[in-house]
Amino acid sequence: MLTLSCLQPSKTRAAIPHELHPISYCFRRPSLSLSVYSTRNQSNWRRSLCIRAIDAAQPYDYETQIYERFEQSIKLRIAIVGFGNFGQFLAKTLVQQGHTVLVHSRSNYSDIATKLGVSFYSDPNDLCEEHPEVILLCTSILSTESVLKSLPLQRLKRSTLFVDVLSVKEMPRNLFLQILPPEFDILCTHPMFGPESGKNGWGGLPFVYDKVRIGNEESRVHRCNNFLNIFAQEGCRLVEMSCAEHDRHAAGTQFITHFIGRTLGKIDLDFTPINTKGYETLLNLRDNTCGDSFELFYGLFIYNKNALEQLERLDMAFESVKKQLFGRLHDILRKQMFENDEDLEAPQSNNGAVDESPQSQ
Structure with a gap:
């Protein structure tokens, strides 16, 4: 007979011939099951009969308790510092996934916190004394320090x-x-979406991260991975990338997008009865970018050393397109001017001779 010391056999057995002795081992979760079989007097049997006996799952049996402890271990105690629009946006999903969420902000968001099912702390000392596993900074760029x-x-x-x-x-x-002591772990992330672009779900949206400093202990590695799994569970496309590389890309993908959107906001674009798809895309870009605070836009510029280079490139491209347009216009005007000069030449008689008749004089 085969035995597994790490698992407990099922207590309920099916009625079978004594020549066949099945032993069923099973976890109570459907995805985790294992059956082991042994036979006696196989010479008396031309074929082996495999029977798995699964006993009724008890709510507090050994395997269920193990599974529940494992399930509990992946839930995190997360403190959100900065509970504005983006902090509230993330908190909704964290709560839905079963994580414990504590929040702190300079403004009083206690009513909103209660509605979302999170604990609000006006004093950061009280928040830190709760010993959260993760401190999630959702502050503005300018106020982070x-x-x-x-x-x-x-x-x-x-x-x-x-x-x-x-x-x-x-x-x-x-x-x-x-600022942080060397004992603290550091994970820099950027969800490349917000309350507007992620309102219908996060599936397929990019999430950039950089494991700047994560301890070697297994518990700390698991904690970091569990946090990243929050976004993986929602269908995000996780992209591991250094902070420097992120900023190089973001200067083009994000700062230029915001700059164009805010530039469009300076002119009176309006809805028309003959909108094209491209024009509506511009309107959406204007609305999405101008809806964010100017503080965010300024932070994208002042704290990304690549932004100025992108701005200069954009300015050069703008001037280049203008020169191309006015250059073509200059050619057309020049052609028209010379054609008019030819029309203004002196009139000629037949065969090119000048008419000297008295009538002409």
Whole structure:
């Protein structure tokens, strides 16, 4: 008979011939099941009969308790610092996935926190004394440094994981490394979407991350992976990328997008009865970018060293297109001018002779 010491056999057996002795081992979850069979006197049998006996799952049996402890281990205790629009946007999904969410903000969002099912702390000391596993910074780019320095780090566990979701990455990375003690873990991330673009789900949307400093302990590695799994569960496309590489790409994909959108906002574009698809795309771009704060737009410019280069390239491209347009216009005007000069030449008589008749004089 075969035995497995790590699993307990099922207690209920099916009625079978004594020559065949099945032993069923099964976890109570449908996706985890295993059956082991042994036979006696196989010479008396031309074929083996495989029977799996599964006993009724008990709510508190050994395997269920193991599974529940495993299931509980992947839930995180997350503190969101900065509970504005984006912090609230992320909190909804965190709560839906079963994570414990604590929030802190300079503004009083206690009513909104209650509706979302999260705990609001007006004092950062009280928040840190709850010992969250993850500190998730959802502040504005410009206020990140002051907020980070205001947190009572001494009240946190020394292995706490710090995560940011800013639209620039080298700046928070450098701040984390300068301000946080070396015992803290650091994960820099950027969900490439927001409350508007992600309102219908996060499936297929990119999520960029950089494991700046993660401890070697298994628990810390798992905690980092569990946090990333929040976005993987929602269908995001996870992209591991250094903070420097992110900023190089984002200067084009994000800063230029915001710059064009805000430029369109300076002219009176309006809905017309003959809108084209391209024109409606421009209107949507204007509305999406102008809906964000100017503080965000300024942060994309001032804290991404690649933004100025992109702005200069855009300016050169704008001038190049203007020169192309006016150059073509110059050629057309020049051609028309010379044609008019030919028409203004002196009239000639037949065979090209000048008419000197008295009538002409």
